[in-house]
Amino acid sequence: MSSLTARTLAILERLAHHVHGVPLATLADDLGIPRSGAHRLLTELCELGYVRQSRERGTYMLTTRLVSLGLNFLKSSGVVDICQPILDRLAESCGELVRLAVVDVDHITWVGLSQGARSGLRYDPDMGIDARLSCTSSGFIWLSTLAEDDAIALLSRQGIGSPAEYGPNAPGSVQAVLEQVALARQRGYGTGIETYARGLSAIATAIRPNGRDAVGVLAISGPTVRLIEARLHTLAPDLMAAAADIAAISSASPLFDRAHARPDLQP
Structure with missing residues (x-):
């Protein structure tokens, strides 16, 4: 999975199935993305408001921004x-x-x-x-x-x-x-x-x-x-x-x- 867009969408789709969040290592390994690359993408998604990191568990999860986009659509x-x-x-x-x-x-x-x-x-x-x-x-x-x-x-x-x-x-x-x-x-x-x-x-x-x-x-x-x-x-x-x-x-x-x-x- 080499395309940056493909990697980003794969992360969003995987997180959509895990409401409690997914650890960085699990997400990267399951999707075949280098952990450093996955971290960069997740950091950017967090800055854009589509993903957040749980303070308690450190896992990454979706925010409601995608839900809002879908409902508005x-x-x-x-x-x-x-x-x-x-x-x-x-x-x-x-x-x-x-x-x-x-x-x-x-x-x-x-x-x-x-x-x-x-x-x-x-x-x-x-x-x-x-x-x-x-x-x-x-x-x-x-x-x-x-x-x-x-x-x-x-x-x-x-x-x-x-x-x-x-x-x-x-x-x-x-x-x-x-x-x-x-x-x-x-x-x-x-x-x-x-x-x-x-x-x-x-x-x-x-x-x-x-x-x-x-x-x-x-x-x-x-x-x-x-x-x-x-x-x-x-x-x-x-x-x-x-x-x-x-x-x-x-x-x-x-x-x-x-x-x-x-x-x-x-x-």
């Missing part, structure tokens, strides 16, 4: 303003968590949600993360909108999530993922029962303005004890109707335009 994009009422209506009707993801070149990232579960078990995931393509209903449905070679290239780039890391029903090979993708293409929606996490089920459909490339994904997620397979299928019509509503207004937010910037994905 989402606010200015208008995606939350135009989509939130639709998310809220769907969450109210299904009584589960509804999430919105946008296609950003070669991945999909969660940017909005509405919690419909008022009591009992609730699924409250982290936002702003990329969906795992190989073992989520959202990944299955988005890949179903792509050419098979592009889908395989994306899976190869991100890797296959194993059942040991994710849910016990996570597909363990590219071929197994493609079978789920084919099923999602046939139905118009993808489903996952304990594919991403034990005890979690989900259903997702693509947001496709005028039937063109998918610009986002809309999903319903919740505990498997409530979202058994039969119920997932009964939720499909309302989910797809909500996705169509978002597709109809998607031109109001430039965030949805990023789907069309996808480069050549072939190795």
Whole structure:
């Protein structure tokens, strides 16, 4: 990792996964950066306000400045303003968590949600993360909108999530993922029962303005004890109707335009 920009971004991305901070030596060694170089970068990031060093432990951690940038970006994009009422209506009707993801070149990232579960078990995931393509209903449905070679290239780039890391029903090979993708293409929606996490089920459909490339994904997620397979299928019509509503207004937010910037994905 020789590029200064690449090293800086790698540090920020690693710190984003460790809220309590990471020691300098660990950060440098894990990323393959000389410790002296990592120290210089961290010192500069601290001076710029993106990173701080814990006085108690000496570890380095992110400040909220990147969070603020992300939230301001989402606010200015208008995606939350135009989509939130639709998310809220769907969450109210299904009584589960509804999430919105946008296609950003070669991945999909969660940017909005509405919690419909008022009591009992609730699924409250982290936002702003990329969906795992190989073992989520959202990944299955988005890949179903792509050419098979592009889908395989994306899976190869991100890797296959194993059942040991994710849910016990996570597909363990590219071929197994493609079978789920084919099923999602046939139905118009993808489903996952304990594919991403034990005890979690989900259903997702693509947001496709005028039937063109998918610009986002809309999903319903919740505990498997409530979202058994039969119920997932009964939720499909309302989910797809909500996705169509978002597709109809998607031109109001430039965030949805990023789907069309996808480069050549072939190795």
